[in-house]
Amino acid sequence: MSARSHARVDRLFTASLTGFVLVYLLLIVAMIAADSTYTTPAALGAALASPEIRHAFFLSFATSTVTALLSVLFAIPIGYALSRHHFRGKALVDGVLDIPIVLPPMVIGLSLLILFQTAPGRAVERVVPFTYAVPGVILAQFAVACAFAVRTMRVTFDAIDPRCERVAWTLGCSRGRAFWYVVLPEAGRGVLSAGMLAWARALGEFGPVLVFAGTTRMRTEVLPSTIFLELSIGDLDAAVAVSLILVTAAVAVLVVARAFGLRGASL
Amino acid sequence: MMGPRIQARGLTLRAGDFRLAGIDFEIDAGEYVVLMGRTGSGKTCLLEALCGLLPLEGGSIAIDGRDVTDASPGERGIGYVPQDGALFHSMTVAENLGFALFVQGRAAAERTARAGELAALLGIESLLERRPQHLSGGERQRVALGRALAAEPRVLCLDEPLSAVDEEARDALCTLLADVRERTGVSVLHVTHSRVEAERLGDRVLQLESGSL
Numbered sequence: 001m002s003a004r005s006h007a008r009v010d011r012l013f014t015a016s017l018t019g020f021v022l023v024y025l026l027l028i029v030a031m032i033a034a035d036s037t038y039t040t041p042a043a044l045g046a047a048l049a050s051p052e053i054r055h056a057f058f059l060s061f062a063t064s065t066v067t068a069l070l071s072v073l074f075a076i077p078i079g080y081a082l083s084r085h086h087f088r089g090k091a092l093v094d095g096v097l098d099i100p101i102v103l104p105p106m107v108i109g110l111s112l113l114i115l116f117q118t119a120p121g122r123a124v125e126r127v128v129p130f131t132y133a134v135p136g137v138i139l140a141q142f143a144v145a146c147a148f149a150v151r152t153m154r155v156t157f158d159a160i161d162p163r164c165e166r167v168a169w170t171l172g173c174s175r176g177r178a179f180w181y182v183v184l185p186e187a188g189r190g191v192l193s194a195g196m197l198a199w200a201r202a203l204g205e206f207g208p209v210l211v212f213a214g215t216t217r218m219r220t221e222v223l224p225s226t227i228f229l230e231l232s233i234g235d236l237d238a239a240v241a242v243s244l245i246l247v248t249a250a251v252a253v254l255v256v257a258r259a260f261g262l263r264g265a266s267l
Numbered sequence: 268m269m270g271p272r273i274q275a276r277g278l279t280l281r282a283g284d285f286r287l288a289g290i291d292f293e294i295d296a297g298e299y300v301v302l303m304g305r306t307g308s309g310k311t312c313l314l315e316a317l318c319g320l321l322p323l324e325g326g327s328i329a330i331d332g333r334d335v336t337d338a339s340p341g342e343r344g345i346g347y348v349p350q351d352g353a354l355f356h357s358m359t360v361a362e363n364l365g366f367a368l369f370v371q372g373r374a375a376a377e378r379t380a381r382a383g384e385l386a387a388l389l390g391i392e393s394l395l396e397r398r399p400q401h402l403s404g405g406e407r408q409r410v411a412l413g414r415a416l417a418a419e420p421r422v423l424c425l426d427e428p429l430s431a432v433d434e435e436a437r438d439a440l441c442t443l444l445a446d447v448r449e450r451t452g453v454s455v456l457h458v459t460h461s462r463v464e465a466e467r468l469g470d471r472v473l474q475l476e477s478g479s480l
Contacts, residue, residue: 163353166320167411171418172341172370181370185357 032247039240047241052217053226057245060222063134064202067141071149071198072191079153079194080179084162100147108143109211112136116212136213137220141202148201149194156190157183193257200253204246270332272296272454273422275317278326282312287478290326294422299448299455301465304475310458311350313475314424317456318347330421341370345422346415346453351431352407354399360386360410361395367418385413388450389443405436409443416451425457429464441467 047053115121116131130136168178206224215225230239271293278290287309294300304310315321319340327336335343364385365378386392389409408428429437465472473480
């Protein structure tokens with residue numbers, strides 16, 4: 001192949017890469033722009049003034065925050081164990097932890113519903129009611145969001161040189177203290193990244209929440225359920241207004257993540 | 268008469284695909300011993316086993332006559348400097364240097380004073396407030412050396428400490444290592460591929476080949 005045709009093929013390759021990037025970028029921007037231009041500030045204000053939507057707004061943000069905290073609490077030790085320890089059946093454990101990521105959301109909700117119909121589930125339910133209740137919203141969000149937090153923490157701990165802990169052991173640290181004083185501070189950005197990702201996933205979770213916790217107005221309705229409910233009664237303005245709230249929250253998460261320089265596994 | 272500082276008898280360990288068997292050696296107080304061998308011959312594993320970071324299948328290790336075979340890494344009195352330092356990135360240089368004293372629960376003033384002493388010994392006084400990310404290879408190795416010396420170990424285990432630094436820094440670090448040994452009286456086991464380092468620093472060279480010394 002001559003040098004000139006080489007250059008032509010290279011240009012064609014670069015142009016095709018640019019084309020794919022632009023098409024997908026355009027689709028994302030067009031979707032957000034369509035939402036933004038469809039509604040008016042007045043319609044947005046009216047939607048936010050609705051007591052039902054305000055309740056859903058506060059419930060969504062409160063449950064997502066609790067879910068994010070719980071997810072990080074579980075993801076840190078699970079991610080660390082998977083990153084540092086080798087044990088029989090590790091591949092199986094690793095695979096099982098990915099199930100919530102690949103499972104259809106409705107199936108997760110249905111599985112939770114069935115789990116709480118079993119004898120142990122009913123026993124738990126007698127102490128804390130989950131089905132069609134607010135704790136159920138959190139559990140349904142947690143079941144999915146935690147898996148993403150675990151992946152992020154695993155990648156974070158993989159990137160931290162294990163020799164740092166080993167040096168800390170030689171300086172008198174127990175394994176726990178080495179983790180606390182050396183590993184965890186180095187994983188700070190990963191923890192933040194995992195928390196934000198879990199929060200964003202929880203905020204957008206619809207299927208599992210709908211099936212397991214229901215979507216009762218002023219009780220278990222969260223913002224994604226509001227979009228579903230408003231669409232089902234034909235109020236497109238309210239549905240779009242709520243969608244914009246979720247888009248704003250998602251963009252805010254991305255902006256904060258980029259501001260903190262988080263470019264881990266998922267953000 | 269005083270016995271050897273380190274006495275290793277019949278060390279046997281398995282790591283990955285290879286096995287070290289029947290390793291015997293002694294290092295005297297203040298002696299500088301260089302451990303050489305091909306890549307993958309198990310030099311790092313032997314060093315880590317000595318530090319208590321890799322379990323032994325057999326054999327015993329004594330330091331100043333005290334059996335430390337089953338002691339935890341922090342109870343052996345061994346300072347460990349891994350390849351490229353493995354500094355704690357969330358801490359400043361001063362905090363890295365004072366970490367051993369922090370673990371021992373010493374007061375902040377004592378830690379600061381010790382970090383200052385070590386910085387003076389290693390020529391890194393101007394770096395105390397910096398983070399490891401902003402240090403050159405040679406500076407990192409100095410900090411790693413200081414962090415290991417902070418707890419006043421009787422033995423220093425250095426794993427290819429000069430491999431990731433340029434020619435000039437290597438020369439300066441060689442001089443520094445000789446000086447540190449001279450001033451602290453610490454015994455050193457230094458892993459390297461370099462004959463030049465071995466000849467310049469070592470009182471004695473141990474060669475690891477086919478799983479034995």
